[in-house]
Amino acid sequence: MGIFPGFGGWINQNIQQSLKASTKRSEKGKSSSVSEEERYLQGPWYWNPALSPKEKAESMELDHVKSMPMFASDPKYYDSDERVRQAGLWMSENKKHPWHDEPAKVKVKTKNGICHLNIYFTLGRPPQSVYEMFTDPRNVGFFHSMGKYKNHWRTRLDTIATKVLKKDGPRQITEVEKVLRWKILGYNGTIPIHLIIDENHQKVSATYKKVKVKHMKVFEGSWKMEPLYVDQERLCKSRSHISEDEYKKCSGGKGRIGSKVTMEHIFQPSSLLNVPPISWFIRGIAVKVTKTLIQDLREHVIMMNKIEVLDPAGGK
Template identity: 60%
Template sequence: MGVFTGFDGLINQNIQQPLKARCCRPRPSPRYLRMLNLNQFQRMILYNIQEPWYWDPDVDPKLKAEYKKNSHVRSMPLYAIDPKYYDLAEVNRQAGLWSGPDNKHPWYDAPATVKVKRKKGLCNLNIEFTLGWPPQLVSEMLTNPRNLNFFRLFDREFRQRLDNKSTKVLKKDGPRQITEVKKTLRYKILGLPIAIPIHLIIDENHQNLTAKFKKKKMMYMKVFEGSWKVEPLYADQERLCKSRSRINEEEYKSCSGGKGRIGSKVTMEQIFQPCSLLNVPPISWFIREITIKTIKNLLEDLRKFVMDMHKSSSPE
């Protein structure tokens, strides 16, 4: 049994057609939610249908209205990456190849490679890793606007190591989307839990699956910025196509007979610098160590989530 068993349905609903029979419990009233003693954040994530959600274009309008009325955002057939810029049916098919019963060829994603450089007070991380999961869905994992449970559960209240609190689209220009994001990072120091608010501006491109981000406000940090790029990884090219030369998606689909899985190769850069008062040894050493370790833990959470997705539907 995997760590995330029980949450697989959250991501699986992004790779299936919506189930018409699943509507749904009535929306609790604000008074009822207050009676349950839920805080503002918990109430918000129950029913949050703000941008930047992109609906499955094949959803029937009546079903869409029913979803909006009676469902919460995690169960809706929504996407963080605009379906205008990719073949949604093909992504669904690819997700099925990775997690379906016909997945008889195990795929191993090694832990992320993280190279650290320090110069003039700045800490620069160059990160590379692979995930056996379609690129568009990996991009959603990196932004995680719907706050799906990709990261390790932190406590008994089912809060994650990294929670998304709010997302607001500032600008939409074709495939480019600039988003303001507020997150909460949870960590334990000497056994004591702490919650660090993170306020970011993310500049994404939904066509080439790239993004740049920088802090708008972040505790303890003078500089916090970076970028990522998600590229297709033709996982079965050597086995099915007998070729190591560079090919494109159409060529790969043809030579593999449509059976070739497309995973993701992710390259990231992360630059950070503690604020001036904390950027002196040994405090700066401690903050750098904690930051690097936390980033590695988050990436490991994503890797284990994908591994668990593979195991959940693998043949005995």
């Protein structure tokens, strides 16, 4: 499936080396080396453009990139202030005008041993915020599994390492190594996943293809996020298609923007495993884990939107 036109040439150029770890150690005996467990700290990262030079310098003194005010997607291609404003709107409007995210609709079709998953769901955060959740390699807990494993809050999907292969405007080609933990019907295990992801930070979309995925001959797909004007009918009295600027104007800046997420995932077990009943078991695990990861995202966003915002006077 040709989801990466001209992609081979980009990879062969190998024009950009792995980004160095953003972690800066103090001079008081701390090692500057990056451990095997911290390889994912290598980026890619983009500083919050709202930071002053002083704030950026102070942030560089932090020991861990998880604590740094950085983005995984390039803020040149969206309004970071508007994203923050929308987050506040979602939290402040939740009680007065609750919004219920649409559960994921997953259509599964298998043909010639290749399984196609077409997925659609909604989330109560703007497309750029949702895109950041999909691309952020800092393991910040979007895909959690509390109580499922020995270590509480251990994530189902961890990023181990990242490497930017090409950056061309809003387009970024990233090599990513992940580990996926699964548990189904009393069985559990881990699957190493090595991917190349072709991201577009302006179109908030991406395609991906395997370098190597255990037990998989084919493993590729895509995702995209589109704006969902959840308060349009209530505040704008209109059901017709409008732009984001028109929505902001007619809603008086009080309209929340959610996301319509469309995903396609295609996989095929390796030849020796692509025979019944083994192939049924592998497909069952793949579909179940995909649905679980999506549900993790939904629960994370629902939880965030339930946080109550305090006004400057100390009231709610």
